Amino acid sequence: MNKERWQRVNEIFHTALEHDTRTRDAYLRAATADDSELLHEVQTLLTSHEKATKFLDRPAWAVAPDLALGDEGSLVGKRIGSYRIVEEIGRGGMGVVYEAEDERLRRTVALKALPPEYTSDPVRRERLTREARAAAALSHPAIATVFYLEEIDGELYIISELVRGRTLREELRDGPIPPSQLLPVLISIATALAAAHERGIVHRDLKPENIIHRDDGAIKVLDFGLARPIDGSGSTMLTAAGSVLGTPGYMAPEQWTPGAAIDGRADIFAFGVIAWELATGVHPFGSDLNALLAGNTPSRSRTFPVPGLDRIAVRAMRPNPAERYPTAPALLADLEAYHRLPVVPPPYDSFRWWQIHQISVSVVNAAAPAAVWTIRQWAGKPYGSTLFVASLTLAALSVALRLNLFFASRVHPESLMEHRARQFPAIAVLDALLAGSLLAAAAILAGDHDAIAAIFVAFAAVMLASLSLIEPATTAAAGLTRPTPKKKSTIEA
Amino acid sequence: MTDDRQSVNSLLPVVYQELRRLAANYLRRERPGQTLQPTALVHEAYLRLMKDKPNRWQNRAHFCAIAAHSMRQILIERARARGAQKRGGARQRVTLDERLMAGGEQSIDLLALDEALERLAAMDPDQARLVELRFFGGLTVEETAEAMEISPATVKRHWTIASAWLARELEGNSHA
Numbered sequence: 001m002n003k004e005r006w007q008r009v010n011e012i013f014h015t016a017l018e019h020d021t022r023t024r025d026a027y028l029r030a031a032t033a034d035d036s037e038l039l040h041e042v043q044t045l046l047t048s049h050e051k052a053t054k055f056l057d058r059p060a061w062a063v064a065p066d067l068a069l070g071d072e073g074s075l076v077g078k079r080i081g082s083y084r085i086v087e088e089i090g091r092g093g094m095g096v097v098y099e100a101e102d103e104r105l106r107r108t109v110a111l112k113a114l115p116p117e118y119t120s121d122p123v124r125r126e127r128l129t130r131e132a133r134a135a136a137a138l139s140h141p142a143i144a145t146v147f148y149l150e151e152i153d154g155e156l157y158i159i160s161e162l163v164r165g166r167t168l169r170e171e172l173r174d175g176p177i178p179p180s181q182l183l184p185v186l187i188s189i190a191t192a193l194a195a196a197h198e199r200g201i202v203h204r205d206l207k208p209e210n211i212i213h214r215d216d217g218a219i220k221v222l223d224f225g226l227a228r229p230i231d232g233s234g235s236t237m238l239t240a241a242g243s244v245l246g247t248p249g250y251m252a253p254e255q256w257t258p259g260a261a262i263d264g265r266a267d268i269f270a271f272g273v274i275a276w277e278l279a280t281g282v283h284p285f286g287s288d289l290n291a292l293l294a295g296n297t298p299s300r301s302r303t304f305p306v307p308g309l310d311r312i313a314v315r316a317m318r319p320n321p322a323e324r325y326p327t328a329p330a331l332l333a334d335l336e337a338y339h340r341l342p343v344v345p346p347p348y349d350s351f352r353w354w355q356i357h358q359i360s361v362s363v364v365n366a367a368a369p370a371a372v373w374t375i376r377q378w379a380g381k382p383y384g385s386t387l388f389v390a391s392l393t394l395a396a397l398s399v400a401l402r403l404n405l406f407f408a409s410r411v412h413p414e415s416l417m418e419h420r421a422r423q424f425p426a427i428a429v430l431d432a433l434l435a436g437s438l439l440a441a442a443a444i445l446a447g448d449h450d451a452i453a454a455i456f457v458a459f460a461a462v463m464l465a466s467l468s469l470i471e472p473a474t475t476a477a478a479g480l481t482r483p484t485p486k487k488k489s490t491i492e493a
Numbered sequence: 494m495t496d497d498r499q500s501v502n503s504l505l506p507v508v509y510q511e512l513r514r515l516a517a518n519y520l521r522r523e524r525p526g527q528t529l530q531p532t533a534l535v536h537e538a539y540l541r542l543m544k545d546k547p548n549r550w551q552n553r554a555h556f557c558a559i560a561a562h563s564m565r566q567i568l569i570e571r572a573r574a575r576g577a578q579k580r581g582g583a584r585q586r587v588t589l590d591e592r593l594m595a596g597g598e599q600s601i602d603l604l605a606l607d608e609a610l611e612r613l614a615a616m617d618p619d620q621a622r623l624v625e626l627r628f629f630g631g632l633t634v635e636e637t638a639e640a641m642e643i644s645p646a647t648v649k650r651h652w653t654i655a656s657a658w659l660a661r662e663l664e665g666n667s668h669a
């Protein structure tokens with residue numbers, strides 16, 4: 001039917017619908033004149049319209065949920081080659097995973113049935129075979145071993161080591177991983193990455209779902225090297241599906257860019273996201289993929305539950321691959337160095353105490369020149385005024401620097417450690433000199449005004465004690481001292 | 494290069510959220526307790542969209558059209574792959590989930606529908622687009638109207654005849 005005729009059918013059809021059943025026939029005959037084909041066309045459409053009231057009422061993915069989900073139906077209880085399918089143990093983008101009994105070798109294995117998108121195209125199939133072969137060559141305690149890629153009745157199945165335990169995703173449902181367990185878990189994952197990258201195998205889809213924490217505490221990374229893009233070869237858009245593959249939220253920015261070269265640093269990015277998520281219980285980018293893609297690395301936080309680990313996670317998550325750890329062994333080395341440090345999580349509000357300390361000292365320092373002012377006539381003309389001007393200058397500088405640190409701690413907590421390290425020597429000298437000026441005042445007063453001199457000595461003693469004992473304690477508790485200053489600066493550089 | 498990357502970066506999440514919204518939109522209209530999870534489909538559609546130069550999506554309407562078209566491709570490709578697995582490549586009818594259909598039709602041949610939609614496109618490209626948006630994209634009448642920049646009443650008119658025509662085409666097909 002051509003366009004014009006279809007337009008005509010449309011007009012007659014809609015006008016006919018406005019007629020009731022008694023006048024409709026007469027209208028149709030008049031409108032179609034003696035074109036019986038046109039009459040038939042409209043009549044059958046009207047019949048179809050009345051019959052099929054719910055036709056296409058639901059979206060396609062609801063009409064065919066099995067197609068939409070790629071669900072080929074359960075294989076449980078079936079026999080595939082020499083494998084007897086026992087139960088379904090998981091499903092993901094790459095198909096359904098079953099526990100199966102290998103009857104030849106009498107062992108229990110994991111069997112993954114691959115969905116047709118991966119297997120229908122010969123080129124993809126070839127690539128998958130190659131990848132499975134490479135993955136099968138990987139033998140590492142933290143990597144679930146791939147045994148075979150089986151082709152049975154034209155379908156592809158990946159047979160691998162069955163790992164029992166909870167995925168890290170399941171563990172995350174109970175909240176963050178306790179700091180004492182976290183480092184060993186992260187080190188295992190990094191070890192697995194290092195072993196795989198060494199053989200040129202990139203995971204590409206590392207995420208908490210793909211990592212199993214076995215009941216005996218061992219970590220097993222699943223699906224190494226099997227998450228390959230299913231692109232390539234096809235000449236039509238239909239077969240050239242998906243040029244990126246992975247899970248949003250764990251995918252490095254370069255994985256979002258079609259055609260970009262992907263190397264092990266994409267896994268390092270995913271590692272950073274996972275480390276952050278395991279430590280805090282929340283995803284570093286939340287649901288805000290904008291942040292991830294805009295290259296907003298989450299800022300280091302003084303309340304990070306595992307202090308210092310955020311530095312490693314943030315570096316792993318840098319948007320530019322060149323700024324991440326260059327290799328998994330480099331990441332591993334940093335993790336292990338970190339692990340050797342004693343980890344003492346600061347009390348939750350120790351940072352607040354540090355701030356209170358800064359303010360208190362500022363108030364006390366401001367009081368010092370005021371005290372000198374009250375005794376200046378007793379000290380005699382030149383001494384009194386000189387002491388007052390000196391203490392006022394010292395106090396003003398010290399208070400200014402401390403307040404500067406205080407406001408920096410509120411505005412840029414992430415760089416406070418460096419900021420404080422730069423300013424503190426000056427503050428210490430100013431405070432010591434200020435205490436010294438009080439002691440000088442006490443020396444002048446001694447003899448004539450012993451009681452007041454004693455007060456000045458006590459005042460100076462309190463200031464010095466605060467500087468040498470309390471200040472280092474609050475600073476360390478707030479996590480503002482660095483355990484290995486040299487290492488830190490080289491890594492951040 | 495940087496500009497290109499920037500535009501990719503700013504668009505992708507929007508696209509992904511849009512796809513999820515399409516699916517979530519549908520789910521919201523569903524009764525609770527049903528098991529359909531469109532995430533997998535959405536994700537795959539998204540990957541497919543990625544193939545296209547992202548800066549080609551000028552606006553929401555354009556995006557919806559591509560998303561719906563992607564859904565169509567995925568479902569048809571899968572239906573075809575499944576058909577090819579059966580002996581001799583015999584076409585398999587996709588059985589409707591019976592919980593979802595209170596009486597009425599039992600099944601729909603997605604491949605036949607796809608072919609019929611191509612024929613409809615030859616007669617009336619707008620109606621074919623509309624069916625794609627509504628059926629494969631899961632848009633409501635109002636959303637479709639917005640995406641096509643026509644009135645909801647026009648959407649309804651087009652939908653009425655297009656769905657009647659497709660139903661008739663498929664009926665003929667299924668008797669064969």
